[in-house]
Structures are given as structure tokens and as C-alpha cells.
Amino acid sequence: MWGFVNCSRYFRTGGAPMIVLHDASLRVDTTEKVAVLIRAGQGKSTIIRMLAGLEMPDSGTVLRDAGGWPLGYSGGMNAEMTGEANIRTLAKFADVDPLELSAFCYDFSELGSAYHQPVKTYSSTMKGRLGMAASLGLPARTYLADDRLVSGDEAFRAKAGAALAERLQDTGLIFVASNPRQAKDVCDRYYVVNDGAFVACDDYDHACAMLDASQVDDAGSPLDADIPLFDLV
Known part of the structure; x- marks a missing residue:
């Protein structure tokens, strides 16, 4: 089970206190495919980081299941190490065969000799390919995706999408996005984050309409007067 139980998360932007979540709850079964739609700038990455255990809420409980993995994430790679060394390290962390995962990533990423070069020499596209290969090569039970499911050039997107x-x-999916189009063909349930709450939607079209109708600005929801300011310190 994944999700949030009475979670609140506040932050400041430009000196103004804002809401990401306010006493919000959401439950997602491990193999469900769920889209959480949120306006750009409202805390999309914050929600994913809380689910991944990289950030804590100000209050409430985050539900995390075993076997979750961020889809296509390459931010945790050591830039001084080669792509191959990063994948082997990841394999040990995930308790999978390093040789098997490395062989899969070498083939799938199509990096060629660059796979054996330091990641600091990679372009963002190359790092994205390696991150996607690693995600698809690991035995995940639930993928966590932030705003896009696949990236790269047209040929690689088609390959990764398939x-x-x-x-x-x-495998389950929790897709937190400001653009709902990629969620249409893969998600079964839809929520829109509005005024710090997860609002359930009937279907994709309802979710799109609710997202469009949202009156919050791109920086997030204004902080209500009844939320204690000491929570933001």
C-alpha cells in the first residue's frame, strides 16, 4: 500500500508560505496505476520525494510499500563513476545480479562505449537513457514517475514505452504530473491536487476538466489562516 494519511506539507516560495498538502489522504494498492494531476509549481516533485522517502511531511504518515522505484531517475548516480559502475552499485543495493543488470542496461540504453565512461561526461539525454534502462531492469513492484513516463528521441521513447x-x-504506477496526456493510456484512477487535497475524479476527462478549472496559481495554494505558521519554520 502506498499513499498519505492526514499529511500536510508546507513550504515557502519567494518568502510567501504555500501549501503542497493539507491534512490530505490517499491510498494506492501496490499494483494499481494511478495518476495524480497537479498544476505546475504546486509541489509535484515534493509529492514524489515524500513517496520515495527522500522528504518528510510536516505532519501525518506516508505509506510506502517494498519494491518501489523511481521511473527513469538518474539524479542519484555518482558523476565520477562510469555508467557501468553506477549500475553495478545499484544492483548490489537492490540485491540483484550485477552482471545481469549491467548487461541489460548496456544493451537497452544504447550508450555504446560511453557506458564505460564517467557519468559526468554524459549529456542529459544519455543520463536519461541510463536511468530508464536501470528502472526497467530492476524488479520493481511499483513505479514512481514525476511528470513524464519516457524520454529521449522518438526511437528511444517508442522502445522504452513498449x-x-x-x-x-x-507492476503498479503512481504518476504525478502537470500534463495528463501520458496518463491517459496507462492509468486506471485519477486524482487532482486542489487546495492541498487529493480530489478523486470519475475518469480521465473529468480529471482534465478539474485540473483546467483549478483556480490555484502556479506557485501553489495560498496558505490558509488556520494553519499554524510555526509548522513552516
């Missing part, structure tokens, strides 16, 4: 569709036959 591989992801196959994985999602028995």
Missing part, C-alpha cells in the same frame, strides 16, 4: 507497457501488466 518495454514499460509490458512491465505495467503486473
Whole structure:
């Protein structure tokens, strides 16, 4: 089970206190495919970071299941190490065969000789390819995705999309996005974050309409007067 139980998360932007979540709750089964739609700038990455355990709420409980993995994330790679060394380190952390995962990532990423070069020499596209290969090569039970499911050039997006569709036959997905289009063909449930709460939607079209109708600005929801300011310190 993934989700939030009476969670609140506040932050400041430009000196003004804002809301990401306010006493919000959401429950997602491990193999469900759920889209959480949120206006740009309202805390999309914050929600994913809380689910991944990289950030804590100001109050409430975050539910995390075993076997979750961020989809296509390469931010945790050591720039001084080669792509291969990063993948082998990741394999040990995930308790999978380093040789098997490395062989898969070398082939899937199509980096060629660059796979054996330091990650600091990679372009953002190359790092994205390696991150996607690592995600698809690991035995995840639930993918956590932030704003996009696949990236890269057209050919690589098609390849990664096909591989992801196959994985999602028995793997869950929590997709937090400001652009709902990629969620349409892969998600079964939809929520919109509005005024710090997860609002359930009937279907994709309802979710899009609710997102469009949201009156919050791009910086997030204004802080209500009844939220204690000491929580923001």
C-alpha cells in the first residue's frame, strides 16, 4: 500500500508560505496505476520525494510499500563513476545480479562505449537513457514517475514505452504530473491536487476538466489562516 494519511506539507516560495498538502489522504494498492494531476509549481516533485522517502511531511504518515522505484531517475548516480559502475552499485543495493543488470542496461540504453565512461561526461539525454534502462531492469513492484513516463528521441521513447507497457501488466504506477496526456493510456484512477487535497475524479476527462478549472496559481495554494505558521519554520 502506498499513499498519505492526514499529511500536510508546507513550504515557502519567494518568502510567501504555500501549501503542497493539507491534512490530505490517499491510498494506492501496490499494483494499481494511478495518476495524480497537479498544476505546475504546486509541489509535484515534493509529492514524489515524500513517496520515495527522500522528504518528510510536516505532519501525518506516508505509506510506502517494498519494491518501489523511481521511473527513469538518474539524479542519484555518482558523476565520477562510469555508467557501468553506477549500475553495478545499484544492483548490489537492490540485491540483484550485477552482471545481469549491467548487461541489460548496456544493451537497452544504447550508450555504446560511453557506458564505460564517467557519468559526468554524459549529456542529459544519455543520463536519461541510463536511468530508464536501470528502472526497467530492476524488479520493481511499483513505479514512481514525476511528470513524464519516457524520454529521449522518438526511437528511444517508442522502445522504452513498449518495454514499460509490458512491465505495467503486473507492476503498479503512481504518476504525478502537470500534463495528463501520458496518463491517459496507462492509468486506471485519477486524482487532482486542489487546495492541498487529493480530489478523486470519475475518469480521465473529468480529471482534465478539474485540473483546467483549478483556480490555484502556479506557485501553489495560498496558505490558509488556520494553519499554524510555526509548522513552516
